[in-house]
Amino acid sequence: xxxxxxxxxKVRDYECDMxxxxxxxxxxxxxxxxxxxxxxxxxxxxAELTQEGIHLVVVKAELDYKTSLTSGDExxxxxxxxxxxxxxxxxxxxxxxxxxxxxxxxxxxxxxxLNKSGRPYIHPKVDCIFPRS
Amino acid sequence: xxxxxxxxxKVRDYECDMxxxxxxxxxxxxxxxxxxxxxxxxxxxxAELTQEGIHLVVVKAELDYKTSLTSGDExxxxxxxxxxxxxxxxxxxxxxxxxxxxxxxxxxxxxxxLNKSGRPYIHPKVDCIFPRS
Amino acid sequence: xxxxxxxxxKVRDYECDMxxxxxxxxxxxxxxxxxxxxxxxxxxxxAELTQEGIHLVVVKAELDYKTSLTSGDExxxxxxxxxxxxxxxxxxxxxxxxxxxxxxxxxxxxxxxLNKSGRPYIHPKVDCIFPRS
Amino acid sequence: xxxxxxxxxKVRDYECDMxxxxxxxxxxxxxxxxxxxxxxxxxxxxAELTQEGIHLVVVKAELDYKTSLTSGDExxxxxxxxxxxxxxxxxxxxxxxxxxxxxxxxxxxxxxxLNKSGRPYIHPKVDCIFPRS
Numbered sequence: 131x132x133x134x135x136x137x138x139x140k141v142r143d144y145e146c147d148m149x150x151x152x153x154x155x156x157x158x159x160x161x162x163x164x165x166x167x168x169x170x171x172x173x174x175x176x177a178e179l180t181q182e183g184i185h186l187v188v189v190k191a192e193l194d195y196k197t198s199l200t201s202g203d204e205x206x207x208x209x210x211x212x213x214x215x216x217x218x219x220x221x222x223x224x225x226x227x228x229x230x231x232x233x234x235x236x237x238x239x240x241x242x243x244l245n246k247s248g249r250p251y252i253h254p255k256v257d258c259i260f261p262r263s
Numbered sequence: 264x265x266x267x268x269x270x271x272x273k274v275r276d277y278e279c280d281m282x283x284x285x286x287x288x289x290x291x292x293x294x295x296x297x298x299x300x301x302x303x304x305x306x307x308x309x310a311e312l313t314q315e316g317i318h319l320v321v322v323k324a325e326l327d328y329k330t331s332l333t334s335g336d337e338x339x340x341x342x343x344x345x346x347x348x349x350x351x352x353x354x355x356x357x358x359x360x361x362x363x364x365x366x367x368x369x370x371x372x373x374x375x376x377l378n379k380s381g382r383p384y385i386h387p388k389v390d391c392i393f394p395r396s
Numbered sequence: 397x398x399x400x401x402x403x404x405x406k407v408r409d410y411e412c413d414m415x416x417x418x419x420x421x422x423x424x425x426x427x428x429x430x431x432x433x434x435x436x437x438x439x440x441x442x443a444e445l446t447q448e449g450i451h452l453v454v455v456k457a458e459l460d461y462k463t464s465l466t467s468g469d470e471x472x473x474x475x476x477x478x479x480x481x482x483x484x485x486x487x488x489x490x491x492x493x494x495x496x497x498x499x500x501x502x503x504x505x506x507x508x509x510l511n512k513s514g515r516p517y518i519h520p521k522v523d524c525i526f527p528r529s
Numbered sequence: 530x531x532x533x534x535x536x537x538x539k540v541r542d543y544e545c546d547m548x549x550x551x552x553x554x555x556x557x558x559x560x561x562x563x564x565x566x567x568x569x570x571x572x573x574x575x576a577e578l579t580q581e582g583i584h585l586v587v588v589k590a591e592l593d594y595k596t597s598l599t600s601g602d603e604x605x606x607x608x609x610x611x612x613x614x615x616x617x618x619x620x621x622x623x624x625x626x627x628x629x630x631x632x633x634x635x636x637x638x639x640x641x642x643l644n645k646s647g648r649p650y651i652h653p654k655v656d657c658i659f660p661r662s
Binding site: 149153156158177192193194195198 | 281282286287288291292295313318320321325
């Protein structure tokens with residue numbers, strides 16, 4: 131059984147807000163980047179799909195904030211695929227701080243894929259990343 | 264009975280991504296700004312609280328994306344307070360596009376308030392914005 | 397003689413960094429938004445030009461930071477067009493804080509316009525916004 | 530003679546705008562992160578200085594955009610210190626794309642350092658990073 135996908139990160143100071151911690155909205159950026167790198171490793175290039183007129187879009191985002199990251203923190207994001215329905219796919223994502231192995235945030239991001247007409251269309255390469263049980 | 268709080272916005276081009284629509288993470292920024300303006304209208308200044316060592320923090324974010332905003336779109340965000348428990352308060356937020364009155368996104372953002380020791384502390388002014396039922 | 401273009405803004409808390417002031421990079425976003433709204437007022441829609449394959453691009457940015465904006469500050473950005481050469485146009489921009497009418501930042505942003513082949517192409521509508529002296 | 534400081538980066542998709550390229554303002558973020566990592570390598574922690582009430586601030590930014598970065602591009606930023614005057618220090622920064630070794634952007638960022646009273650104060654550790662000629 132293969133290891134789940136993990137992408138290393140380091141907090142950049144411009145991502146911290148007046149509380150001195152990473153702004154809540156920045157985690158959204160981190161999570162998106164980790165999803166796109168996960169897809170790329172699986173052979174799906176988000177930018178190329180976009181140019182072909184296939185839009186992967188988020189329909190639901192659920193984030194649980196456990197603790198905060200701050201300046202200089204190193205962490206990784208683990209990404210695991212799930213398949214809630216035929217036209218929906220999901221990413222279970224976990225942000226883990228390296229210094230103490232503590233979970234900073236857990237997220238479930240559910241998406242779908244639309245073609246140029248705005249109708250659901252799951253590209254075969256996307257389809258096989260998210261196996262239906 | 265008073266009207267719910269609403270804050271007007273207009274999409275800025277730098278908020279749009281390669282899909283030509285507002286990037287998913289940007290909604291989080293919009294929602295935060297609307298929450299802080301709502302609090303300010305109720306007499307609570309987020310930046311002043313932060314300087315006093317009282318940190319309002321998000322513990323859970325749930326966002327449902329219904330449709331997308333794009334370059335030039337005008338919209339408002341409605342904010343309504345809820346009180347899920349003694350030490351938690353919540354904001355029910357709705358993003359509505361002006362041109363067709365369509366709901367773009369609904370969100371429930373749950374927060375808590377911590378003092379300098381990192382312990383839950385609900386400031387009296389925050390407490391009365393979120394009435395316990 | 398007409399008044400120069402001015403766009404009102406208010407600092408949003410997520411734009412402030414750990415120093416409690418607006419992050420340096422955020423001014424670039426403010427300036428871009430002001431330029432696009434200025435162009436729009438003059439009949440040039442940046443997003444539409446982009447879809448037509450005409451890319452307005454920045455080639456040089458010079459920013460002088462005089463003082464800082466912080467949480468809650470209201471300000472406006474003034475935009476004045478200049479024409480340094482046939483294939484280049486420029487925006488002289490000034491960020492002014494409302495509370496004391498103090499200049500926060502001055503900037504000179506020089507751009508050009510490229511067609512689908514990546515060659516300089518100044519659209520007639522853009523051309524007449526920046527009169528050659 | 531030691532090698533100049535270089536920090537590796539990879540473009541993240543959320544940094545690209547509707548033109549499909551990295552938004553101009555994002556380079557500001559890249560440059561700031563590279564400066565802070567450069568300072569850290571030299572023993573100066575930006576966040577710690579901020580907490581001590583010493584604010585390193587940008588007074589002038591000059592950026593020359595040569596070409597654009599796009600989705601997936603890998604690049605590095607080179608940082609070299611300069612000392613324009615007693616109370617000012619500067620960073621000469623170059624963004625270089627890995628695939629073809631092409632210079633994407635050159636920048637000269639000039640800063641100063643202020644103490645709690647807002648007066649110029651160059652911390653000894655900062656002073657020796659930027660040798661006066």
